[in-house]
Amino acid sequence: MIILYGLPVSSYTAKVRVALHWRGLSYQEREPEGGYRSAAWAERVPMGTLPALAHDGFFVAESEAILEYLEDAFPERPLLPTGAQPRAQTRMLARLHDLHVEPRVRALFPLIKDPAPHLRLPELHAALHDKLERLAQLAQACPFMAGKQPSLADCGFAVTLPLARRLLEALDRPLGLPAKLQAWEEAMAQESAVQAALAPWRLATDNWLATARKSS
Ligand SMILES: N[C@@H](CCC(=O)N[C@@H](CS)C(=O)NCC(=O)O)C(=O)O
Incomplete structure (x- = not known):
């Protein structure tokens, strides 16, 4: 189990x-x-x-x-490709999520509750945008991050990019994804597994945002 x-x-x-x-x-x-x-x-x-x-x-x-x-x-349902080099590429993209992109999104959280003008917002938004531009250079997005199949490289971004969109919307800023990542986002929206996996997270995040904005 x-x-x-x-x-x-x-x-x-x-x-x-x-x-x-x-x-x-x-x-x-x-x-x-x-x-x-x-x-x-x-x-x-x-x-x-x-x-x-x-x-x-x-x-x-x-x-x-x-x-x-x-x-x-559970090797019968792989989320890593075969071959040392494609596997390394996939793992690299997955690490970019954890080490470079997600921390830039997480940095936006305190701004949601901050009642003062968001002095740091332009700086934080620009830093996130810079990471996304760099990610777009490395991502394959055809249509998944690391190629034609879903992989470990998609799992973190599947949550973090919608989170970035929600947080920035709450701060009256558009996310502004590079074209390649926009195409990736559209492909992910078609994935029923992703939709099902994200449903509880979306609900909880939207509730949290509504409450946090009200109390600010
Ligand atoms: N590197 C960890 C990061 C996990 C993480 O930061 N989780 C958040 C919740 S999404 C958490 O536990 N926050 C509480 C804390 O860090 O004290 C992982 O990949 O599992």
Whole structure:
């Protein structure tokens, strides 16, 4: 049995959910008992992050490690291509998400609650835009990030780019995706697995945004 520990509003939980849906794996989803800031969760995941995955008694945290674990444990439904070089390219794109793009999107969160004029918004928006331009140079987007098939390189971006769009819309700014990434976004919108995986995340994020804007 596969158990995904996470929260509906967590982007990295949604990233893993995308991979589970693309693989057609059935799983249960649970919130960490006592919350992800609890001592019990810190014992299981000392870094205190979400998500984590349990499979037949085995437990692993960190979204990229989880995706790689699923790749090894369920090789019949791969999200990595064959061949050392395409695999390395795919992993590189996946790491660009975690290390370069997602942190630029995450940096927008404090602005949502900040009642003061968003002095840092132009700077943060430009920094994100710069990363997206660089990503567009590296991405294949034909139509998926790393080529013709969905892969590990799509899972994080499937959540983070819609999140960037929502956060910027709430801040009265358009996302302004490079053309290549726009084509990728349109292709992703056709993926029923992605739509199903993102449904709980969209609902929770929209609710959070509505509440956060009201209280600012
Ligand atoms: N590198 C981690 C990042 C996960 C992450 O930052 N998750 C957020 C929720 S989306 C979290 O746990 N935030 C709480 C914290 O960092 O204390 C991964 O890939 O799993």
